[in-house]
Amino acid sequence: MSRRLFPFHGGVHPEPHKRESNTTPIRAMPLLPRYVVPMRQHIGEPARPTVHVGDHVLRGQIIGEAQGYVSTAVHAPTSGRVVALEPRPAAHPSGLYDLAVVIEADGDDRAVAFQPLDWRNMDASALRNRVRDLGVAGLGGAVFPSYVKLNPGAQRIHTLIVNGAECEPWITCDDRLMRERAGETLRGIAIMRHCLAAERVLIGIEDNKPEAIAAMRAALAALDADDARGVEIVAVPSIYPAGGGKQLTYLLTGLETPSGGRSTDLGIQVFNVGTAYALWRAVELGEPLISRVVTVTGHVAAPGNFEARLGTPLVDLIAAAGGELPGATGQIVGGPMMGFDLMDDAAPVTKAVNCVIVKNATLFPPRAPDLPCIRCDACARACPVVLQPFDLYWYSRAKDFGRAQSYHLFDCIECGCCSYVCPSHIPLVDYFRYAKSEIWQREREKLAADQARQRHEFKTFRLEREKREKAEKFAKAAEKTKAAAGAPVDADAERKQALLKAAMERAQKAKEAVQPKNVDNLPPAVQREIDEIEARRAAARDAAEHPADAGADK
Amino acid sequence: MTGSPHVHVGNTSVAAVMAKVMAALIPGTIAHAWFFGPGIWVSLLLCGLFALVLEALLLRLRGLPLKPFLGDGSVLLTAWLLALSLPTLAPWWLYLIGTLFAVVVAKHLYGGLGQNLFNPAMVGYAALIIGFPAYMTLWPGPIGAVDHSLTLWEAFDLVFAGQGAVSHDAVTAATALDTWRTQTRLGTPVDDILTRPMFGWIGARGHEIVAAMYLLGGLLLLSARVITWHIPVAFLAGIVLTSGALHLIDPAAHADPLFHLFSGAAMLGAFFIATDPVTAASTPRGKLIYAGLAGFLVVVIRTWGAYPDGVAFAVLLMNACVPFIDDYTHPRVFGHKRASKP
Ligand code: SF4
Ligand code: SF4
Numbered sequence: 001m002s003r004r005l006f007p008f009h010g011g012v013h014p015e016p017h018k019r020e021s022n023t024t025p026i027r028a029m030p031l032l033p034r035y036v037v038p039m040r041q042h043i044g045e046p047a048r049p050t051v052h053v054g055d056h057v058l059r060g061q062i063i064g065e066a067q068g069y070v071s072t073a074v075h076a077p078t079s080g081r082v083v084a085l086e087p088r089p090a091a092h093p094s095g096l097y098d099l100a101v102v103i104e105a106d107g108d109d110r111a112v113a114f115q116p117l118d119w120r121n122m123d124a125s126a127l128r129n130r131v132r133d134l135g136v137a138g139l140g141g142a143v144f145p146s147y148v149k150l151n152p153g154a155q156r157i158h159t160l161i162v163n164g165a166e167c168e169p170w171i172t173c174d175d176r177l178m179r180e181r182a183g184e185t186l187r188g189i190a191i192m193r194h195c196l197a198a199e200r201v202l203i204g205i206e207d208n209k210p211e212a213i214a215a216m217r218a219a220l221a222a223l224d225a226d227d228a229r230g231v232e233i234v235a236v237p238s239i240y241p242a243g244g245g246k247q248l249t250y251l252l253t254g255l256e257t258p259s260g261g262r263s264t265d266l267g268i269q270v271f272n273v274g275t276a277y278a279l280w281r282a283v284e285l286g287e288p289l290i291s292r293v294v295t296v297t298g299h300v301a302a303p304g305n306f307e308a309r310l311g312t313p314l315v316d317l318i319a320a321a322g323g324e325l326p327g328a329t330g331q332i333v334g335g336p337m338m339g340f341d342l343m344d345d346a347a348p349v350t351k352a353v354n355c356v357i358v359k360n361a362t363l364f365p366p367r368a369p370d371l372p373c374i375r376c377d378a379c380a381r382a383c384p385v386v387l388q389p390f391d392l393y394w395y396s397r398a399k400d401f402g403r404a405q406s407y408h409l410f411d412c413i414e415c416g417c418c419s420y421v422c423p424s425h426i427p428l429v430d431y432f433r434y435a436k437s438e439i440w441q442r443e444r445e446k447l448a449a450d451q452a453r454q455r456h457e458f459k460t461f462r463l464e465r466e467k468r469e470k471a472e473k474f475a476k477a478a479e480k481t482k483a484a485a486g487a488p489v490d491a492d493a494e495r496k497q498a499l500l501k502a503a504m505e506r507a508q509k510a511k512e513a514v515q516p517k518n519v520d521n522l523p524p525a526v527q528r529e530i531d532e533i534e535a536r537r538a539a540a541r542d543a544a545e546h547p548a549d550a551g552a553d554k
Numbered sequence: 555m556t557g558s559p560h561v562h563v564g565n566t567s568v569a570a571v572m573a574k575v576m577a578a579l580i581p582g583t584i585a586h587a588w589f590f591g592p593g594i595w596v597s598l599l600l601c602g603l604f605a606l607v608l609e610a611l612l613l614r615l616r617g618l619p620l621k622p623f624l625g626d627g628s629v630l631l632t633a634w635l636l637a638l639s640l641p642t643l644a645p646w647w648l649y650l651i652g653t654l655f656a657v658v659v660a661k662h663l664y665g666g667l668g669q670n671l672f673n674p675a676m677v678g679y680a681a682l683i684i685g686f687p688a689y690m691t692l693w694p695g696p697i698g699a700v701d702h703s704l705t706l707w708e709a710f711d712l713v714f715a716g717q718g719a720v721s722h723d724a725v726t727a728a729t730a731l732d733t734w735r736t737q738t739r740l741g742t743p744v745d746d747i748l749t750r751p752m753f754g755w756i757g758a759r760g761h762e763i764v765a766a767m768y769l770l771g772g773l774l775l776l777s778a779r780v781i782t783w784h785i786p787v788a789f790l791a792g793i794v795l796t797s798g799a800l801h802l803i804d805p806a807a808h809a810d811p812l813f814h815l816f817s818g819a820a821m822l823g824a825f826f827i828a829t830d831p832v833t834a835a836s837t838p839r840g841k842l843i844y845a846g847l848a849g850f851l852v853v854v855i856r857t858w859g860a861y862p863d864g865v866a867f868a869v870l871l872m873n874a875c876v877p878f879i880d881d882y883t884h885p886r887v888f889g890h891k892r893a894s895k896p
Contacts, residue, residue, distance in 0.1 A: 009888065014561055093557065169561070246889065259889035336560040364560055371568050371626060372668035376831040378566070381782070385888045388837065391880075408887045416559030423566040424668075430557050 003202075003234050006254035008247045010382045011239040012417045014169045014337065016208060021297040022172035024304045026180055029320050033105055035077045035311030036088050037063065038098040041350040042137040043144050044070030049101055055082045059111040060288050063101045066132050072145040073135045075288040076103055077309035079110040088346070091314065091333050091353050095343030103311070114286035119191055125151075127195065127283070134282035135289040135351075140174075140243075140272030141334060143352045146279060149269060150195040157269050160198040161252060162189055164205040164212065164273040165236060165243030168335025171355040173293040174273050176305045178205065178212035182219035185273050188280030190227035196269055200230040202252045203273070208238040240337060241415045245270045247384050259411050274354075294349055296321035298357040299328045308349045314356055315345040324358050332357040336364070337416040371424040379418035379428060385411050389418035389428050396435035401442070404435050412436075568667075572627030574780050578771035579634055579826065585767040586638065589760030590694045591704040593642030596713050597649055598634065604653040605633035612662040628667055632656050635675035635826060639819055639866065640682065641693040643712050643726060648689050652678035672873045673833045676866040683861055690862070695727030695752065696760030727751075730758030731818045732862050738807050757816025765821040772825025781829045784841035789824040790815065792849020800857065814853060823852065823865035833873045840876075840883035848872040 040046035047064030057063060057076040064074035080103045087097035119127055132147040140163055166174040178185060193201055205213050216233050223231075234252060241247050246257040248270065255266045263270050274293065281287045290310055294317060297303040301322025308317055314331070318324060331342040334355055342356070379389035387408060395404035412432050419428045586594045609629040613620050636656055640649065656678030664670040683690050694704065704712075728736075730752045737747045747753070754762045775781045793814050800808035814820060819827070828834060828845050835844035848868045855864025886892060 012563065014563070250888075256889050259887065261889070332560055334558075336558070338558050339560065340557060341560075359560070367562065368567065369622060371622060372666065374568055374571070374628075374668045374831050375834075375836050376571065377782075377836045380836065386885050387887060388884060390836065407884070408890070411887055411889060414558070420559050420561065421563050421566065423568050423571050425562065425567065427557070429559065433557065 003232065003252070004254075005234075005236060005252065006250055007237070007239075008242075008250050008384050009386045010380075010384045010417060011241065011247075012382050012420050013238075014240055014420065016238070017170045017297070018172050018175065018208065021170070021295050021303040021305060022175050026176050026293055026305045026307055027320070028307050029309065029312060029317070031078060031105055031107065031109055032309075032312060032316055034083075034313075035080075035103045035105065035309060036100045036313060036346075036348040037074060037077065037103065037311035038088065038090050038100040038348065038350055039064045039074055040090070040098045041074060041143060041310065041352065042072050043142065044068065044072075046099065047071060047074040049085055049099070051082050051085070051101060053082050053085055056080070056106075057082060057103060059109055060114065060290060061112050062133065062288075063103075066145075070145055070148055071132075072137050072147065073133045073288070074101075074310075075135055075290050076101075077290045077311045078103065078105045079108050080105040088348075089344035091342060091347040091350060093340035100311075100348070116286045117283045119194065119283050124195060131279065131282060134287075136275065136278050136282050137289070137351045138272055139274035139278055139292055139351060139354065141338075141352055141354055142245075143350075146271070146275055149271070150192065152196050152264075152269075155264050156267055157196040157198045157264065158200065158267045159253065159269075160189070160193050160196055160201045161249055161263075161268055161270045162192075162201060162203040162273055162276060163243055163245065163248055163270055164203055164209075164216070165248055166209070167206060167238070167240045167243035168337055168339075168355075169240075170297050170357050171295050171335050172297075173295045173305050173354050175209050175212050177277055177293050178209070178273055179215045181277055182212075182215040183222065184280045185277045186216070186219050186223050186231070187227070187284065188276035188278070189231070189271075190223070191279055191283050192269075192271055192276060193227075193231075198269070201232065203231070203233045204236045204242070204248050204252055205233065206238040206242055207235040240417065241384055241413070244384065244413060244415060246413070259408070289351065292349070292351060292354075294353055295355040296358075297355070298332075298363060299325050299360040300358050301325060310349055310351060312349045313346050314342065314349065314353075317349060317356060318345065318358065325360070327360045329359045329361055329364065332359060332364075337420070338414065367427065368425040370426045373422075373424055373426060376423060378421045378423060382417040382421045384415060384417060385413060387412060387418075389432075392435070393426060393428050393431050396431040399438075401435055401439050405439060409435055409439075568626040568628065571780060572631045574778055575775065575826065576627065576631055576634060578774045578780075579638070579768075581771050582764050582767040582822070583634075583638065585764045589696045589763060590642060591697075591709060592706040593694055593704060593709040593713070594637065595706065596709050597640060597642045597644070598637040600646055600649040600713070601633040601637040601640075601653050602630060604650050605629045605636075605657050608653060608657040609662075612658060612666075616662070616666070618666070623667060626667065629657060629661075632661070632674045632678075635822075636678045638822060639675060639679045641690055641726075643692045643694055643709065644689045645716055646713050648682060648686060651685070652682045654678075655681040668832055670832055671876070673827060673830050673869055676827060676869050676873075679866045680870060683866070691728070691732075692726050693729055696754075696758075729818070729862060730754075730761065730813075731856060734809055734813075735856070744806055754816075756812045757814075758818070761818065762816040765816045768821035768825060772821065775825060775829075781825070782838075782841070784838055785829045785834060785845040786824040788842045788845035789828050789849040789852075790820070792846040793820055793824075793852055794849075796850045796853040800853065808857065814856070818856070818863040819865040820852065823848075823869060827865065828869055828872075833869075833876065835876050835879045835883070837880055837883040837885055839885070840879045843883065844872050844876060844879050847875075 039049055045068035048067040049064050051057060051063045058079045059076055061076045062073050063076050066072050082101055083104045084102035088100040090096060090098035117130055128147040128150055136146040137143040138146060164174055164178055189201060213233060213235050220228055220231060220233060236242050236251055242251060245263060249263050249268055250256055257263050258265055278289050282289060291307050293305050294308045295305050296317055300318060303321055306317060306320055331345060332339040333342050333353055373390050373393060375390055383389055391407050392404050392409055409432060414429050416429050422428060610620055610624060613623050633653060636652055640652060656674040660672050660674035660677035661670050733750060733752055734747060752759055756762055757765060772786055776783060794811040797811045797814040801810045828848055835841045851868035851871055852864040855861060855867050
């Protein structure tokens with residue numbers, strides 16, 4: 001039972017605040033009159049709507065289909081009529097609107113016929129395609145389409161790591177899920193393992209969740225011997241961010257995911273426990289992903305966990321938890337370490353929303369004004385990635401982005417440990433986000449400029465070619481009149497071909513050259529992130545240019 | 555705009571860090587007053603007052619808010635460290651000039667809190683020892699080694715009027731480090747030197763107890779995680795290894811490592827001065843190199859230099875190397891094969 005663990009560098013111990021919401025069972029939400037279902041609920045391409053205003057839909061019916069490889073389907077959370085298909089507020093740090101299907105419930109909650117899958121005997125690729133159409137995406141917050149991750153591809157996956165660490169304070173949805181639905185979760189894990197053909201499964205749970213650990217161990221003992229083989233439930237120390245994918249991988253195996261790479265490079269795949277449960281529902285019951293467990297906690301009357309349909313407006317979700325108490329000062333979506341301030345509580349629950357925390361001034365006091373960095377290196381001691389945040393801060397602030405990048409700015413996982421411990425109260429992570437977005441923006445501008453240059457070069461090349469060809473034609477015509485027709489045509493064509501090829505190669509090289517160092521292996525989320533960051537950029541730049549110590553070095 | 559994280563550990567601030575360091579200085583300061591008389595209270599008071607006034611003035615001049623910066627405690631800590639490094643019976647203007655160099659030159663001309671390259675207290679000390687070497691010998695002798703033990707009022711008199719009921723000669727004495735250096739250079743036998751009244755059990759009389767109290771305070775800082783072990787351990791190891799080697803080569807000319815550790819400002823330097831975060835190296839390996847070399851330089855300066863102690867110049871010299879040391883000692887980042895080169 002006692003597996004050797006590999007503690008990662010740094011980490012912090014924020015107040016856990018788990019008891020507020022983890023003592024009551026997961027509650028069901030009443031059927032709401034209206035659901036707002038965004039098409040972008042996962043990383044990658046958003047789903048393409050397949051319904052029109054006025055259509056009648058059934059619960060579980062596809063209303064948005066996967067579009068492109070990294071994408072997955074979106075389904076109707078209940079039966080009813082599509083009353084709008086338009087941009088709506090979304091739960092995003094940027095406050096951007098997303099295209100959503102608005103469904104007016106008819107109250108019958110009638111479902112399409114669900115088809116359980118015989119996953120043990122199915123063709124692997126057919127199974128994955130079904131998982132794509134059933135809408136399963138990572139429920140730990142990253143919402144990567146699961147069917148993609150279930151494809152081992154050319155890599156051999158020897159270890160499946162299942163993340164039940166839930167290291168962020170306040171959040172308890174995975175805790176409750178493991179306590180109440182351990183058996184189903186383990187069977188979902190068995191499906192994952194089957195797809196990946198992994199020999200061993202390590203389920204990491206922070207030791208501040210003894211009930212969840214006990215429930216999972218009991219369920220494991222009751223599991224089919226075949227499915228239980230090589231599965232181990234490991235209690236890991238409670239230290240933030242033990243639930244970070246790379247941190248948990250290291251903690252359990254001692255293997256470091258290469259910078260810019262993925263855990264699959266090590267033969268390891270990582271899933272969240274909530275995803276395993278959703279996969280079980282999708283595969284064994286044939287039921288698409290239309291609801292998830294969400295923690296509602298903080299300054300509300302009755303904190304707890306809710307089985308909320310995707311599309312449930314957050315304002316209704318908060319109301320289900322007894323509503324905000326007097327003195328509420330806003331909401332955080334996600335945890336306090338990495339979550340973001342909600343801009344509009346009309347935004348709905350999506351596959352990415354695991355927690356809503358209602359703030360008040362005592363639980364979340366306003367940040368103290370920042371002082372200059374005193375190089376105390378508390379941040380470096382706390383950083384799980386072994387960065388030197390004060391250096392990154394210095395270079396980000398000085399807009400020396402090249403140096404920031406060469407000191408591995410893009411390895412920063414924005415976990416917030418550094419800001420959390422900084423005695424000068426510097427919002428370090430804000431600076432890092434700002435620097436990253438500036439670098440992306442510059443790369444994008446460079447790319448655009450390069451493309452424009454290439455277009456221009458090609459145009460010049462084409463014009464010259466046409467001119468030359470015309471001249472050659474004249475010359476040929478003139479020759480023809482002089483003598484009988486020769487055969488220089490072939491050589492000529494070959495020359496043209498070579499010229500064209502050279503131009504293409506040049507263009508290709510130029511394109512490769514603009515691939516920025518250190519940002520090449522970014523996940524497909526980047527495009528989306530750039531959009532979001534765009535919206536934050538102006539504000540971030542503002543913050544960076546007017547810190548409390550403004551003028552300290554000017 | 556502020557994004558995540560939405561919480562802060564809460565019990566830390568620059569003022570809290572500085573307050574912890576000052577609290578850790580209390581045992582050493584009390585021991586100082588016990589062995590060397592109440593002069594330290596006078597110099598501490600003067601340095602503290604001058605520092606606060608100068609800091610406020612400079613903040614005003616630079617158009618910065620007074621409250622957050624005066625309240626951060628950093629200037630008081632600087633003043634305290636300076637007072638502990640200076641002889642306590644010097645004229646009042648010496649403390650003013652020392653504080654001026656520490657606060658105005660070393661701190662604010664470099665950009666203020668967090669921006670200074672050199673340790674402010676040590677800059678103040680160095681300026682005085684270069685400019686006013688004669689006054690820098692006005693150390694009261696330890697109790698038992700001088701004829702007269704001072705009262706607080708007599709100390710005030712000496713500092714402000716220069717003369718009073720007692721003369722400087724009656725209460726000051728050469729330090730053990732000074733005596734050792736001059737006497738070994740004269741060829742006095744070691745046994746004879748060590749019986750002089752300014753020598754104690756293992757180091758300098760009185761100073762050894764004060765040093766032990768600094769050690770105690772330093773251990774408190776370590777346990778409170780205000781500092782890490784790297785700098786004090788490397789600093790002391792630098793002293794021990796260098797002085798140990800010299801002592802092995804020629805015991806008649808070189809004092810043993812214990813004497814070096816427990817005289818002068820070695821302990822103060824190891825735990826309170828070399829560890830000043832702003833001016834120290836900040837990577838783990840960098841700290842070892844920075845402090846190890848500083849310890850080495852302390853012994854070198856004490857042995858061959860012209861100054862009574864080597865801590866200030868050793869630390870200042872290493873301060874100048876910090877940007878370079880930090881750049882070349884970046885730790886290996888998670889997921890990378892090698893440490894990054896600048
Ligand atoms: S914790 Fe804050 S003050 Fe300390 S080194 Fe890091 S950024 Fe600077
Ligand atoms: S936010 Fe980035 S720099 Fe700060 S501790 Fe986390 S990984 Fe390190």
